[in-house]
Amino acid sequence: MLDINHLLVVLDAEHPEQxxxxxxxxxxxxxxxDVSLLTSVYEPYCGDSSSLEEATKQQIRRARIDSTERWIESFVPEVQERGITVRTEVHWQKHLHEAVIKSMRATDYDLVVKGTHPHSLIDRLFTHTDWNLMRHCPAPVLLVKSPAAWQHNRILAAIDATSVDDGHQLINDNILSFAEHLADHFDTDLHMVNAFPQVAIAFAMVPEVTAPDDIQAYITEQHQDACEQLAKKYNIHEDHVHIAEGETDTVVAETAIAVAADVLVVGSVGRSGIAGVLIGNTAEQLVDKVPCDVIVIKPQDGVLPEAE
Known part of the structure; x- marks a missing residue:
């Protein structure tokens, strides 16, 4: 069963709205x-390479941590008023995502929740917090676009139905398992979307090779059959399965808008380095293309089995 008992909420003091x-x-x-509120604070001139006296560095560090603790504690009464158990964490870390990963080494959180906003290529080149969490966080990550509760009762799961490698098949199952159980918890409709390649464009790039007449029909049938099997496995209604030809990020984004999805559940294989940035990870591209919240699932983010 889906077990979300502990939420880690990432707060950024540089953003006016949380x-x-x-x-x-x-x-x-x-x-x-229950809820844990986390943030980080850091001053470069308190680092090991700083020329300041050690006592001065410690004094500055303590003052900055105390100030940040007062800031994050200011949110506690709002949480407690709702009868929710809450704790706070302030980490001395240069990067916010490093504080999240450090925290998760000590506590098993079920879902990391963080607000997000549009990103530029520069953000990606300089390993923005969101990108690092999507790739490396040891738990599913919910990137929030709106503070409002989900209102349309629709969850959209994006999968690659015909991928044959073990990694993508595992992600497909994790995405759909998570989405199915989330839909059960919130009594919402579960939709599934799958894109398949535009074969004509691919063959146009190699004009010396002639495309078989029935190749597109064959690929379409493959995806339809694979989606049908997955839909039956995860109890998705036939009219909630969306299959379209085109680039994955475009098809998924258009479908999310068309069905008025509240949240998109998508997978990430965790590419790293410049190659990952330039080639692009579909999950990362989709965060900026869809208007709804996005939950990013990785190969290790499986749903817990039913207890005996």
Whole structure:
């Protein structure tokens, strides 16, 4: 069963609105979960290479941590007023995602919740917090676009139905398992979307090779059959299965808008380095293309089995 008992909410003092907190409080109320609020603080001139006296560095560090603790504690009364158990964490870390990963080494959180906003290529080149969490966080990550509760009762799961490698098949199962159980918790409709390649364009790039007449029909049938099997496995209604030809990020984004999805559940294989940035990870591209919240699932983010 889907076990979301502990939410880790990532707060960023540089952002005036903490939309992740609003969404997390709604989730915690529905799921009967507890909440941990996390942030980080760091001053470069307090680092090991700083020329300041050690006592001065410690004094500055303590003052900055104390100030940040007062800031994050200011959110506690709002959480407690809703009857939700809450704790806070302030980490001395240069990067916010490093604080999240450090925290998760000590505590098993079921879902990390963070607000997000549009990103540029520069953000990606300089390993923005969101990108690092999507790739490396040892738990599913909910990137929040709006503080409001989900209102349309629709969850959209994006999968690659015909992928044959073990990694993508595992992600497909994790995406659909998570989405199915999330839909059960919130009594919402579950939709599934799958894109398949535009074969004509691929063959146009190699004009010396002639495309078989029936190749597109064959590929279409493959995806339809694979989606039908997955839909039956995860109890998705036939009219909630969306299959279209085109680039994955475009098809998924258009479908999310068309069905008025509240949240998109998508997988990430965790590419790293410049190659990952330039080639692009579909999950990362979709965060900026869809208007709804996005939950990013990785190969290790499986749903817990039913207890005996």
């Amino acid at each position: 939309i992740a907190l609003d969404k997390a409080l709604w989730l915690a109320g529905v799921l009967k979960a």
